[in-house]
Structures are given as structure tokens and as C-alpha cells.
Amino acid sequence: MNSQTARERILKRLAASGTEHTAVPDADLPQPPSLNAEERVTRLAAMMEAMRTEVHVVDAADWADTFRQLAREKGWRRVLYGPRGPVASPIEAAWSADDGLLPDLVAYSDSVEAFKADLFETIDAGVTSVRGAVADTGALVLWPDAHEPRLMSLAPPVHVAVLDADRIFNSLGEMMAAEKWADGMPTNALMISGPSKTADIEFTLVFGVHGPKELVVLIRQ
Amino acid sequence: MAVFPAHPRTVYFFGTCLMDMIYPDAGMAAIRMLQREGIRVVFPPEQSCCGQPAYNSGFPEEARAVARRQLRAFSKNYPIVVPSGSCAGMLKHHYPHLFDGQPESRDVQWFSSRVFEFSEFLVRVLRIRLTDLGPPVRVTWHGSCHGRREMGVTEDSKSLIRQLKRVELTEIEREYECCGFGGTFAVKQPAISTAMVQDKVEDIRKTGASRVISGDCGCLMNITGAMEAQGIAITGQHLADFLWERTNG
Amino acid sequence: MAEPIVHDFHAEVEKALANRQLRANFRFAMGNMIEKRKALFSDPVELEALRAAGQAIRQRALSRLPELLDQLEANCTRNGIQVHWAETSEEANQEVLAILKSHGATRTVKGKSMVSEEMHLNAFLARHGIEAMETDFGEFIIQLTCETPSHIIVPAIHKNRDQIARVFQQKIPGTPYTEKVEELNAVARKTLRTKFFQGEVGLSGVNMAVAETGTLCLVENEGNGRMCTTVPPVHIAVMGIEKVVEKLADVPPILRLLTGSATGQLITTYFNMITSPRREGEKDGPREVHLIILDNGRSRILADPELRQTLLCIRCGTCLNHCPVYVRIGGHAYGHVYPGPIGKILAPQMEGLDKAGVLATASSLCGACGEVCPVRIPIPDLIRRLRNEIVAADDSGAVAGAGGKRDLAETLVWKGWELANLSPALNRLGTRLASAMGQRLPRVGPIKQWTRARRPPVVARRSLHERVRREGGKDE
Numbered sequence A: 001m002n003s004q005t006a007r008e009r010i011l012k013r014l015a016a017s018g019t020e021h022t023a024v025p026d027a028d029l030p031q032p033p034s035l036n037a038e039e040r041v042t043r044l045a046a047m048m049e050a051m052r053t054e055v056h057v058v059d060a061a062d063w064a065d066t067f068r069q070l071a072r073e074k075g076w077r078r079v080l081y082g083p084r085g086p087v088a089s090p091i092e093a094a095w096s097a098d099d100g101l102l103p104d105l106v107a108y109s110d111s112v113e114a115f116k117a118d119l120f121e122t123i124d125a126g127v128t129s130v131r132g133a134v135a136d137t138g139a140l141v142l143w144p145d146a147h148e149p150r151l152m153s154l155a156p157p158v159h160v161a162v163l164d165a166d167r168i169f170n171s172l173g174e175m176m177a178a179e180k181w182a183d184g185m186p187t188n189a190l191m192i193s194g195p196s197k198t199a200d201i202e203f204t205l206v207f208g209v210h211g212p213k214e215l216v217v218l219i220r221q
Numbered sequence B: 001m002a003v004f005p006a007h008p009r010t011v012y013f014f015g016t017c018l019m020d021m022i023y024p025d026a027g028m029a030a031i032r033m034l035q036r037e038g039i040r041v042v043f044p045p046e047q048s049c050c051g052q053p054a055y056n057s058g059f060p061e062e063a064r065a066v067a068r069r070q071l072r073a074f075s076k077n078y079p080i081v082v083p084s085g086s087c088a089g090m091l092k093h094h095y096p097h098l099f100d101g102q103p104e105s106r107d108v109q110w111f112s113s114r115v116f117e118f119s120e121f122l123v124r125v126l127r128i129r130l131t132d133l134g135p136p137v138r139v140t141w142h143g144s145c146h147g148r149r150e151m152g153v154t155e156d157s158k159s160l161i162r163q164l165k166r167v168e169l170t171e172i173e174r175e176y177e178c179c180g181f182g183g184t185f186a187v188k189q190p191a192i193s194t195a196m197v198q199d200k201v202e203d204i205r206k207t208g209a210s211r212v213i214s215g216d217c218g219c220l221m222n223i224t225g226a227m228e229a230q231g232i233a234i235t236g237q238h239l240a241d242f243l244w245e246r247t248n249g
Numbered sequence C: 001m002a003e004p005i006v007h008d009f010h011a012e013v014e015k016a017l018a019n020r021q022l023r024a025n026f027r028f029a030m031g032n033m034i035e036k037r038k039a040l041f042s043d044p045v046e047l048e049a050l051r052a053a054g055q056a057i058r059q060r061a062l063s064r065l066p067e068l069l070d071q072l073e074a075n076c077t078r079n080g081i082q083v084h085w086a087e088t089s090e091e092a093n094q095e096v097l098a099i100l101k102s103h104g105a106t107r108t109v110k111g112k113s114m115v116s117e118e119m120h121l122n123a124f125l126a127r128h129g130i131e132a133m134e135t136d137f138g139e140f141i142i143q144l145t146c147e148t149p150s151h152i153i154v155p156a157i158h159k160n161r162d163q164i165a166r167v168f169q170q171k172i173p174g175t176p177y178t179e180k181v182e183e184l185n186a187v188a189r190k191t192l193r194t195k196f197f198q199g200e201v202g203l204s205g206v207n208m209a210v211a212e213t214g215t216l217c218l219v220e221n222e223g224n225g226r227m228c229t230t231v232p233p234v235h236i237a238v239m240g241i242e243k244v245v246e247k248l249a250d251v252p253p254i255l256r257l258l259t260g261s262a263t264g265q266l267i268t269t270y271f272n273m274i275t276s277p278r279r280e281g282e283k284d285g286p287r288e289v290h291l292i293i294l295d296n297g298r299s300r301i302l303a304d305p306e307l308r309q310t311l312l313c314i315r316c317g318t319c320l321n322h323c324p325v326y327v328r329i330g331g332h333a334y335g336h337v338y339p340g341p342i343g344k345i346l347a348p349q350m351e352g353l354d355k356a357g358v359l360a361t362a363s364s365l366c367g368a369c370g371e372v373c374p375v376r377i378p379i380p381d382l383i384r385r386l387r388n389e390i391v392a393a394d395d396s397g398a399v400a401g402a403g404g405k406r407d408l409a410e411t412l413v414w415k416g417w418e419l420a421n422l423s424p425a426l427n428r429l430g431t432r433l434a435s436a437m438g439q440r441l442p443r444v445g446p447i448k449q450w451t452r453a454r455r456p457p458v459v460a461r462r463s464l465h466e467r468v469r470r471e472g473g474k475d476e
Helices: A003-015 A039-050 A064-073 A089-096 A116-121 A171-178 B017-022 B024-035 B052-057 B061-073 B086-096 B107-114 B120-126 B145-149 B154-162 B190-206 B217-229 B239-248 C011-018 C020-040 C042-064 C065-078 C087-101 C114-118 C120-126 C137-144 C161-169 C180-200 C224-230 C246-264 C297-304 C307-312 C316-323 C341-349 C354-360 C367-373 C380-388 C409-420 C423-438 C443-451 C466-473
Strands: A054-058 A078-081 A106-109 A125-129 A130-135 A139-142 A158-164 A186-192 A216-218 B008-014 B040-042 B081-082 B113-119 B137-142 B167-169 B211-216 B234-239 C081-086 C107-110 C132-134 C200-204 C208-210 C215-220 C232-239 C268-272 C288-294
Touching: A003 C065, A003 C081, A003 C297, A039 A054, A039 A216, A039 B061, A054 A064, A054 C224, A064 A089, A064 A125, A064 A158, A064 C200, A089 A106, A089 C246, A116 B008, A116 C180, A130 A158, A130 A171, A139 A158, A139 A171, A158 C161, A171 C132, A171 C246, B008 B024, B017 B024, B017 B107, B017 B217, B017 C132, B017 C423, B017 C466, B024 B040, B024 B239, B024 C288, B024 C341, B024 C466, B052 B061, B052 B086, B052 C409, B061 B086, B061 B107, B061 B234, B061 C409, B081 B086, B086 B107, B086 B113, B086 B145, B113 B120, B120 B239, B137 B154, B145 B154, B145 C367, B154 B167, B154 B239, B190 B217, B190 C011, B211 B217, B211 B239, B217 B234, B217 C246, C011 C020, C011 C268, C020 C246, C020 C316, C042 C065, C042 C246, C042 C307, C065 C288, C081 C087, C081 C107, C087 C200, C087 C232, C087 C288, C107 C180, C107 C224, C114 C120, C114 C232, C120 C132, C120 C137, C132 C137, C137 C161, C137 C180, C161 C180, C180 C224, C200 C224, C208 C246, C215 C246, C224 C268, C297 C307, C307 C341, C307 C380, C316 C341, C316 C367, C341 C354, C341 C367, C341 C380, C367 C380, C409 C423
Parallel strands: A054 A216, A078 A106, A078 A125, A125 A158, A158 A216, B008 B040, B008 B081, B081 B113, B137 B167, B137 B211, B211 B234, C081 C288, C107 C132, C107 C200, C200 C232, C232 C288
Antiparallel strands: A130 A139, A139 A186, A186 C268, C208 C215, C215 C268
């Protein structure tokens, strides 16, 4: 029995099932409260901090200095970034006056096949832009692409996310509709609400399972 | 949304088969409480069982046959007061399903719309006011699953107990959890049912109450049977019986 | 080939009930999950609106199922996801094997997937010399102990901390005994990181598949799901035919209901929406993505208007958490991939009433499950419907194996009950007899079962009927 035959038989049974008579009730979707811009920042920060995210609200003009400061304080030695990504230039500029105490900037410029061991074993933090965020559930929204690949926010033990405050939506539904996601989805759209965690052992929460152990969000205003 | 009639002059009383055989005192107490409020209570002698045991066991034909008898016995336009959340749920919510597509379907809609659980009737139709004449006592409440989930009368029942000034109502932990009766479940899955009732008895014991009050004879039979088997000196009492005892002096 | 082991439900139940550690573990865990869900869904009006919306979305999907599956396949294919269809678990397993073989792969990493449990995929792959490394923490634990999941969401919930510590110490080389969760976590992370790195194929389930865009959606907290679907060069996703939703706008409400009901979370750490393999210019992600769509009896369930509601299920597991039977017997006693209330209606329909019908008796119809189901499956009604099918006079019912358990003795009991309740004379006689026996009701059959743990009920000297007649309620 091959896939094509199975397909035909399954679809034939479904078509004969009478399922088209299933009553579909009318139901309005409950709408989340609509917050203003400032409230959205506050709510997002609160929700994410409750899930062990480190949130900094920074000036758009000098956010990279904050990032540089964090890199020093946290003792990172190798920081991964996308050299053609939206946050690359400010980071490179902030690193240009390297006093020798800054971590190395490592460019994710090759395919993962050439880079995997490095990525898994030597990177302390990955820094990416994000597409936006949603305030009701407290999550970042990423559409990784050629410039900022998927593993940047997964493999290193720390993920630093750079978010513009005016890209915070009330909800996922609102964002999907406003940006017309249905017109074209990326390879992998992603929501991230904090560092990786598990509560599988007697409901005791532990952070840093297979994804990053730390998530740092810089909200640029 | 439930619609509650104004204070009626006459009601039917559906005794339920368990109350009929095991707890007739509670039945008389409920009837007297209604009569005390100036209501004429009609008890059709042809009534028997609501049909739930057969219905839940997978025998809808037999259940329908017995249900038809109840439809005929309670045929006039009086509210039907039922001292059991479980039986009330059957009459109100499951009869329409049981008779779906049957010739009696419309009659059943009308029948079911007249069904009220006892405490719901006292609280929402009669807006009864109770004066406590008894000595201080600590009790706890156990409501049936169908009373809770199908009839939504948990708060009504408890509010009646709370009206009694010298009664301390201590709530049980995991009040929402089934006592394990489930009609034929107790007989078909005795090991699981026993585990459930034993846990329930333990939770009751932990309240320190001297009595457990329930609105359902099935639950009552189950819980008191288990308590007596364990030699636990807590008595079980039907809500109607308890209320009548406290307010009648 | 070994004889298939017949699952003795009653024996397993007795064993579970006698296992104090098991009961304590489940009591703690289920109580916790009940509280978490209640805390999250604190506004009852909002919750009911959300449940209504969830039910409508799922009903809509079922009402258009063949069309949506067709659309899903078209969009997936357009985006480079290869779609395969399987009528049975065996076929699905063969599809997975064929893909693995085409890549010469023997090392796979697996995210949690209940459909793959249905397929017994791991055992199948093992027979073909292929490693299927479970990477979800709970699945990882039970893989070490060669157990099956005991819960749909938290597969190792039956184990407490020191049991897990012992498992790690005994089964993972070089691991000392420790009950510290950070240390246990560190062991799992280290072990699995190597596996993610080396994995040749990643396997996953699908929480929702969006027909409108050909998108596979996955929820998780640990990051293992993303690892399995991003690191290896090949990703294979398996799903049941009912998991499709019509459009992207359907996703947020179902997602909210799923995470809220399953773990009491507003949102999981990660929500992953996969629409294609690695695109031109991208630097990571699998080069091949496959979707296997499995029937395994679902299309038959779909054919019955009432039982079709079984397929609304979004696999949140909250019915298990609220079930007074499940909390006492645990998941393994059911002997089926899906335990708890959803298992009681799914197992008999998938495996046949003759094999799994006993599960439909293991419910007091308390209704706790139906009350919390995020998509309003009327589980008690469906259990009752299956009971009708079990005792039906013939096998013309909708479910396989119907009429299989027709018990002459029980049929007679209910016929007798019917007669007694139709005839006032018989009724009076029966009641008089019972009351005359009083305490001495014969301890046979139901009375015998009852009196194992309870004093028998005392039938009153005078029934309510008689009291009313004598003391005056009125007749008309």
C-alpha cells in the first residue's frame, strides 16, 4: 500500500463520512484588552520577567553600549551575531573601540554544516533582532532568516534579543492580522517567552534545559 | 438561562427510587417543608424511577419505557420538585437527549422545563427564610456530581445550610471530587469505587464535622455505608431531613 | 513472534490501587495541575467564551476535513514539505523507515509525539537497528526504564524525585545519585546535546497543522522540539488526520486553550511554526521536511455524528488531570496509548469494543472531564454511547466490536428493572420484600460487591409511597 493509494482511500472515506453536516456553532473570539504603547512595554516586561527573562528598556540611540556593558559584566568570551542582520552595524560600531575586555564577535556567515561544533561548544551568547513581540502572553516573535539563522536563538546558552518598543502588539492574533502572515509564512516563525525550562521533576522549575539558560531582552525606545 | 416561576400554589414531588426505599423520612421532610410554605404538594403514586440506572448502563430502550411512565404521571402544568441533583439532572437534561427523535420529544421539552432540584426550588423560587431552632453542630457538605455540574445547585444547597445560625458548615477538601457511587459503577468497578469512597470518607473525617449533609441519596448511601463499615461515628443526613429537623424544633 | 499480551484491566487496576507510592505521586501531581489551570483560567466568563471559540474552530475543521487536508497537502508541497499518507500505524512506520533508509540514517532524535506512541514507532525502529532517542525530559526518563507514557502531557508523572534520581544513577553511565533537580537537568542536557548534535534525522509530532498556509505548529518548554526540528538535516513530522485547523487566525485561541489546559501556562517557552525546509540562502534548518498524515481508525470515528466529537480533541490532557478514576489508577492501568477520559472513548473506537470496551465501564460519569475539556467534548455522553454499543443487540453499531459484550444476565436485570418500575404492584411487592429482608439482603451479585467496603443499605419499613398514602401528600 503506497502513500498515494492510502491518500485516495482516506480522502474517499472522509468524503463519504457525512462530516460536512457537523454543526458549527457561532462563537465570537474573546478579545484581549487593548493596551497603549507604554502599557504594552510594561506588560511585556512584567510577563517576561516573571518567566526569568532579563529585561532592559534602553534608548534606541545607545542600546549597543548597554549591550557591550552586559557583555563585559557577564564575562562572555564569544558572542555570535549575524553580520548582515539589522543589529550588526551598531554592534560592530560599539565593538570598534575594543579595549581587549570585550568578547570576540563571531559572525554566523557560513552554513551550519561548516560551523556546528563551534556553534554548539564555543559560543557564550547569540544576539539577534526580533520581528516583534506580543504583550498579552509576554513573548518575542522571531522570523529567523538568511541573516540571523534559527540556531542563534537556540544553541548558545544565552540569547540576547533586540526589540523595538513600537513592534509590540497586543496579541498574536492582532500581529498575524496586521502583518498579513497568511500571505506568506517564513521557514520557521517562532515565539519565545523566556529561557528554556522544565518542571518534569515534581513540578520543580529548572531553567536552561536544551534551549538557552538565559534570555536577555533589550527593548529599544 | 434558567427561568424561575413565581411562588406556585401547587407542585409535584418526584420522590426518586432510592429515597422511596431507603430514605422515606427525608422525602416526608421535603414534602412538609414545601407544605409549610403554603404549597399544595402532589405525589403521583404511579411514579417510580427516573430511568438513570438503565440509561447509564447502555440500556436506553428500557430507560425510555420507564421514563414514559414518569412523563404520564407528572403530566399537569406544575413544577416538579426533585430531592436529588442526580435525578433532577436526568429528568431535566437527559430526557430530551433520551427522547431525541422520538414522538414524545415535544412533551419531554415541556416536562423537562418544569423540573427543579429541591434546594434550587427553595432558594430561587420560594426564597425561603429559615430559622434555626437546633443546638450548635458542625457539619460538612457533600454534593452529587450531577447536582454540581448538571444542575448547578451546589451554592443553593450550601446557602440553605448557611442560613442556620447555629450550624457551622466546614467545607471538605476536594469537594468537587466524585464519591465513587456512580450508580452501577460501584458494582461494575468495585475496587475503584471503594478507593474513591474511602478517600471521601477520610476527607470528611478531616473536617471534624459530626454530620455530613448531602442532597443525593445515592451519595448518602455510599458514604454512610462506608463510614459505618469503618466504624466512624459521623452520621449522614439528607439535606431535606436536616433542614426540617433544624427548623421544626 | 511473541503472543500479544492481553491487558487484564481489572488486575492492573487492583495493582495500581494497592501501590501507595503511585497513588501519592498522582494525587500530588494531579492536584497541582488542577490548581495551576484554575489559577490561569480565573475568569469563568472569559473561559467559557474561549471554550466556545475553541469548539467552533475544531467543529469547523472537522466539517471540512477532506478539503482542509487537501489544502494542507497542497500548501506544504508548494513550500517544499513532502507529504505522505498512511492508513495504518504499520504503513506510517514503513514511511518513516523508507525516509531514514534513503538517507542511510540510524540515529534519530525525537520530540514528544503521542501519535508516534500509537505507532509504536520506537520499537519498530529499534527492530530495524535505528536509534530513536527521546529528548523530552519525561520521555527521556521513561525510555531509560522501558516504560510507556502514563500521561499525554507529562509522560513520567508517575515517578517522583528519588525514583528519577535512581533511574539516572542506574541507567546513565557515570551519574551519581542526586535528587537535586539542577543536577539531574544538567545530566539530561549534556547527554542530549550530543544526541542533537549527532542526530541524522529529527522526529516530531504536530500540535496543529494550518491548512491555509501549510504550517506545522509545535509547543514546548525545553527547546528539545526546536533542536529536533532544526539541527538534523532531515525532519519527519507525524500527525493524525484530525489535527488540521483551517486558518492562521484559528491558531491563537487553540494555543491558549492548549497551554492553559495542559500545563496551566499562558504560553509555553517556545511556539514553533514550520512552513518549509531550509530555503535558498538560509544557513541552518533541515534540508528536507516530511509530514506523515495518519488515519489509524479516525476516518471511521468521523463517520458517526455523535462519536465524531472524539476527534475534536487537542490532546491537552486536562481531562486526565481532573478524573477521579485516573488519579487513583494512573495511566498504565488503562493498557492503551491514551489513558484517562479521552482514552476511554478513543481506545474502544480505535481498538474495538471487544478489546477495549471495558474502559467505558471505568467511569462514574461524574462529568469532571466534560466540564474542563477546552473544546467541549461531551465525554460522559460519549462514554454512555459506547456503553449502548457494547450491549447492543447486534453488531450493526457504528463502532467496531459492537454488541460484543452483550451479557444475558445484565440484559435480564434491566428487563426486570423495567418491569418493576412500570408496574406499581410489582414495585410495591419488590419494595415490601426488600424492606422485610432489611439488613439481611442476600449478599450476592451487586450487594456482594457493595458490601466489600460498605454496610448494606437498610430498606425502610415503609416506603415513601406508603408514607405519603398514609400521612397525606396529595394525589389527584
